[in-house]
Amino acid sequence: MLTLNATTQLKDIAYLPEETLSIILEALITIDEAYGADMKAMGYGGIVVVLEDKDDLPDFTHLLAAYHLDLETMLPEFVHLVTCSNGQLYCHSLILNGSDFGIIVLSPLEITPGSLMRHLHH
Template sequence: MIKLLNESDISKIAHLEEEVQTYALEALTILDEEYGTDRDPITDLGGYVVILESQEDIMQLEELHNIDLTKSPLPEFVDFIYPEKGPRYTASLFLLSSDYGIIIILPYDMTPKELMKK
């Protein structure tokens, strides 16, 4: 699991497709502009972006935030990221409170079918 807390963390996903990096950077830019770069994205308002790369990452997400991608809470939206080369991805926004959300990006082939129905 790769947590991206601010724009400055974008180098953590340099190994991923450019379209995934761009999507994550756009989300982080909005969070930084709206909630500040000096916030603690884990405990303060705003939220963060997380990249899941394995089934273990999905289980860890469940433990950290009680998010089961096959059940609830329901995502606000599910976007599809179609890189020119490489695997496809999904990006989902889960609001955990009125001012705190997590954007979850994971490979399309790991995305539960229940999530894609949303």
């Protein structure tokens, strides 16, 4: 599982499909512009989480629990399908925790948790 909170981390994920990189970049820029480094350090803004394989799911569940969120009962703001030019399908989700913190989740369709899949909008 990758957890990102700064555009400087993009070089570490250059291997991901272009469409997912675009979503990640947009999210990180928005967080930086809206909250800045000082506010992020205080727990405001958000993070981007990339699930890469099924082994990431326990870590993702633990991460959510740290923000007092339960994977099975949370209600995502949205879950969208992303079709990549290489044929891969990803889910792009936004989970809000209060009014000042969001978790943007990208995961290959085949490992996306069922609790997010229930809310998938095609």
